[in-house]
Amino acid sequence: MDQSIVNIKPFAYAFSLISGKWKMHILFWLWKxxxxxxxxLKKALNGVTHKVLSVQLKExxxxxxxxxxxxxxxxxKVEYALTEKGLSLMPVLxxxxxxxxNELKK
Structure with a gap:
């Protein structure tokens, strides 16, 4: 692939949505x-602090x-779920x- 035609903007946007230590973990559990x-969620994410979980959920x-x-x-009582936009990320996950x-099998 020609590296000179790679557009960083879509990658940067997508990564900005999922960056953060716990976001992918949150998405995984909501997916499952x-x-x-x-x-x-707090129990499933063993080790996450209240503040960090709260901030990442809000983001x-x-x-x-x-x-x-x-x-x-x-x-x-508060419940969290994936939106259509969130569900569209699940093929990536x-x-x-x-x-x-596959890597763990090696």
Whole structure:
């Protein structure tokens, strides 16, 4: 491939949406479970702090990758799920999983 015709802008945009230590992990779990509450995500992401998880969820929501649904009850109930835009990223995530699986077999 001719390196001189590579456009960095689409890559930079896509990477900006998923960069962050936990974003791909969040997307993975929402892909597998479809809908998760905050506490379920925190438990699945063993080692993530409340602040980091909260910030990364807000960024993913702001970018239209995930949706946040809050139920008016006590205690508060909040659920997260992938949006259509987020679901459109899943073939990329699947390709990464396949690559990782193949590499682990070596």
């Amino acid at each position: 479970k479809e809908v998760m509450r905050y506490g379920q 993913l929501e702001s970018d239209g990758i995930i949706s946040r649904k809050e139920y008016p009850q006590v205690p508060p 699947q390709a990464l999983c396949t690559w990782g699986e």
